[in-house]
């Protein structure tokens with residue numbers, strides 16, 4: 144039996160896996176055509192036809208609408224921009240509360256702050272890692288205006304339950320679907336169930352344009368407001384049929400023709416890219432099927448999980464080795480990104496010190512009763528501190544050989560758990 148790489152043995156994955164090669168000749172030719180046209184962006188920040196961008200941007204948005212069955216797709220230069228625009232389009236303002244999960248990329252919880260709104264953290268479900276509807280209910284106050292749910296790791300949140308809560312309390316449901324293109328729940332695409340859905344097209348996503356994002360909605364009014372916030376609303380809104388000036392102050396969140404041209408080609412390949420990640424996840428799950436104490440990803444009933452991240456739980460008492468030691472051993476074998484996800488976001492200095500916009504504590508001064516203390520979301524803290532191991536499926540290219548190596552790494556580390564326990568205790572004693 145070969146030694147663990149952590150203790151000097153040869154690693155199972157001998158070097159970095161190949162780069163994610165999703166850009167092909169089709170994208171290259173599309174970019175070339177745009178460059179040859181001489182028009183790299185056709186947006187104007189003034190009233191008129193070009194307020195909505197050029198031919199590629201519009202074609203990309205139309206293709207996205209067709210693929211996801213929505214009435215409006217509004218491209219952005221990132222999902223971060225899309226999230227800010229979504230909060231703005233929803234009419235959210237200073238002191239309003241937005242319920243968010245503590246496990247997501249920081250942009251989800253930062254977006255409300257730009258409008259002076261207060262992120263309120265609700266805990267997550269221990270098995271799916273997405274917002275727990277019961278925890279969301281417990282966070283609702285008269286100041287709550289929206290639920291910003293994240294389809295984390297490529298799995299839809301409990302979207303219909305959240306939508307029902309939103310309906311009962313007259314809230315908006317915004318879906319951060321950055322990680323979940325083609326994820327679905329009961330036959331509906333994730334991202335299209337809430338009032339607005341936001342997709343990411345950054346380099347690490349299933350399909351990408353380098354940087355980019357897409358907001359989708361079936362609401363004409365919200366679509367216009369998204370378009371305005373994307374492109375200098377204040378100078379354009381006057382001539383349009385927009386009834387409220389709330390948040391009609393815009394940005395430059397516009398996508399270039401180059402990115403849109405790449406996006407059109409990427410969208411044609413989306414099934415293949417998503418299916419490859421699903422196949423990797425299936426193989427990793429099969430590799431741990433008989434390893435007691437490693438709990439495979441749990442897919443919500445009726446859901447399609449598209450595995451931006453393959454995430455499992457370690458039951459330390461069953462395996463007999465701490466999650467941290469297991470993931471160190473896995474990392475040494477070349478199974479990268481193993482330990483946990485982000486720290487629960489309310490523990491960031493931003494929330495602990497309550498300093499966001501300016502130095503006087505705005506907007507937190509508007510909601511001093513909202514707590515960001517350690518312990519407010521015990522499920523996420525337990526998962527973060529002791530249980531989660533993950534593999535980012537979009538971090539590298541995956542062929543059959545790499546898949547096999549990653550599976551072997553998991554099984555090798557598990558096989559050596561007694562040695563790991565013994566030597567881990569020794570290492571801890573020396574530290």
Ligand SMILES: Cc1ncc(COP(=O)(O)O)c(C=O)c1O
Pocket residue numbers: 221222223224247248250251293319321322342343344345354355356
């Ligand atoms: C859940 C989530 N939300 C938002 C973002 C931000 O996406 P972008 O990099 O396109 O701004 C990401 C990016 O990884 C994400 O994973």
